[in-house]
Amino acid sequence: MKITQENTNNLQAELKVVVSPEDYQEKVDKVLKDYRKNAEIPGFRKGKAPMGMIVKKYRTPVLVDEVNKMLQSELYKYISDEKVKVLGSPMPVKDQKVDWENDTIFNFKYEIGLSPDFDVKISKKDKLTYYKIEADTKIVDTYANDIAKRYGKMSNPKVSSEGDLVFCEIVQLDLDGNLMQNGVKNEATVSMDFITDKKIKQKFIGVKKKDSFKVNVKKAFTNHTDLSAMLNISSEELQDLSSEEFQFTVKNVSKLEPAKMNKELFEKVYGKDSVKTVKEFKAKIKEEAERSYTTESDRMLKNDVVNYLLDKVKFDMPDDFLKKWLVHTSEQSVNLEQIESEYDMYSKSLRWQLIENSILEIFEIKVDSKEVESHTKSLITMQMNQYGQPAPEDDKMNEIVANILAKEDERKKIYDQLYDIKTLEVYKEKFKLIEKAIAYEDFVKLASKK
Known part of the structure; x- marks a missing residue:
């Protein structure tokens, strides 16, 4: 198989491929012989059909298949051996006519894109800003409070206050404000931190077991992924709600009492004697935050x-x-x-x-x-x-x-x-x-x- 390259412009070239009988004949003959061994043709025993009949029936598709396989492997071998820096892969030139029935020598053309030559130089003349993110007091306090909550204790007050977790039975109401038959119904814990509407949040403050109140859930919870999970329905079902009004009935109130910022907490978080004061505790948090x-x-x-x-x-x-x-x-x-x-x-x-x-x-x-x-x-x-x-x-x-x-x-x-x-x-x-x-x-x- 002969492959030659001709540059058509600075970054494009054409590969011309000439395939001769000596390139493919042996492989085609072997495949056809294998076909004959397994061929079941009426009037002949298996494997005994005349070779001429096998050639007439199968030669062209076998030839096409073998030549195409050779083209793929030889093109990439040529590119590798000749160290041709290509972009993409060889693409056959359009409208090439091949007479597989009568020709013995086949000519093919492929377009290729060539990788450009360029230099990359980086030196201290090349200046960029590296942003060192600082954790301000607000972030440090938030992280410190989160840690205190993580090591805190849970209690069950009789009446809820801001920030408590309220476990409710949640039942869909119809357009007249009555409990909807076959409507959405679920039990879930409501975190006040996720209620975006201030007026609705107030409804969850000062409540106790068995208290009931109405809530427009889409107005209260703008994060619809969380809302779908709370109602135990899919996002599609949430979009198709016939009524957004639900009755919330309190079943339990939980309060997370954050741990006090003292030696006991410091040792739980950072080990014995690593941190001794609130100032050192927050300095450690600031260091970890900035590292992250x-x-x-x-x-x-x-x-x-x-x-x-x-x-x-x-x-x-x-x-x-x-x-x-x-x-x-x-x-x-x-x-x-x-x-x-x-x-x-x-x-x-x-x-x-x-x-x-x-x-x-x-x-x-x-x-x-x-x-x-x-x-x-x-x-x-x-x-x-x-x-x-x-x-x-x-x-x-x-x-x-x-x-x-x-x-x-x-x-x-x-x-x-x-x-x-x-x-x-x-x-x-x-x-x-x-x-x-x-x-x-x-x-x-x-x-x-x-």
Whole structure:
């Protein structure tokens, strides 16, 4: 099989393939002989039909199949051997006519898109802002109160007050305000913190067992996912409610008494003698909160690096080829106009992929299987710790790791995580980062704009 490349423009080329009988004849003959062994043709014993009959009946489809298989393997072998940097995959030139019945030498043409040449240079002249998120007093107090609640005690007061949990029987009312027959009915705990309407929230304050009152549930609970769960109905059923008015009958009141911020709490949370005062307790919380924000700061930096390098590193793309290729390879039926409308987003993604691949090559960033296994073990250990469980023993751990990495999607996800970690280290080292303190709320606003 002879393959030659002819560049049609700077970033597109055409591969011309000539397939001769010596390339395919032996394989076609072998398949046809196998067909004959198993062929059951009326008038002949199995495997005894004349070869001429087998050739006449099966040669053309076998020839088409064998040549197409060869084309696939040989094209990719040529691209690999000749180190042709392609974007997408070879695409057959349209309207090629092949006479499979009469020709013995076949000619094929394929279009290919070529990857552009470009340089990625990063130095201290390249400046980016690294946002260091600070936990303000409000956040620290909220976290401290949450911890106090987590270690608090539950009691059952006779009368509810703000912030209590009210366990109710919830029954749908009809349009006349009466209990609806075959309407929605459930028992659930109502947390006042999730009631958005202030007037409705007041209805749950100062109530005791057996008290009843009416509530418009959609007005009270704007989070419809939580509301569906509370009523034990689907989101579709929630949308189709014939009446939004429900009767709530109190069955129990629970009060969470937060633990006092004293030595006993400090030791439960951080261990003996680690923290001695409320000031030290909140300082520890602030430190932990700001450490947890590092992930978000790093994500922002990665986003800024992407945008910065996409703007800085300029190169052309084989756009015409890529648009046609996207139409050709799409699993769904799409036309060129549809591709055009989304092409900028696709092109940006591909351009970044090329830049990132160049960065991996320039800075010799690699991930090996041992690192993948080690990182997977760390993720498993972290997950177990979150549930207060110890890490599995070595044999069990290795079994879990093997099962996870046997799944292609999971394996790719972990490889990507490690590449992200390593490229982030390069960005932090090579860019000139200007550290800027920012409150968490301001950071969230900034991130939403980007």
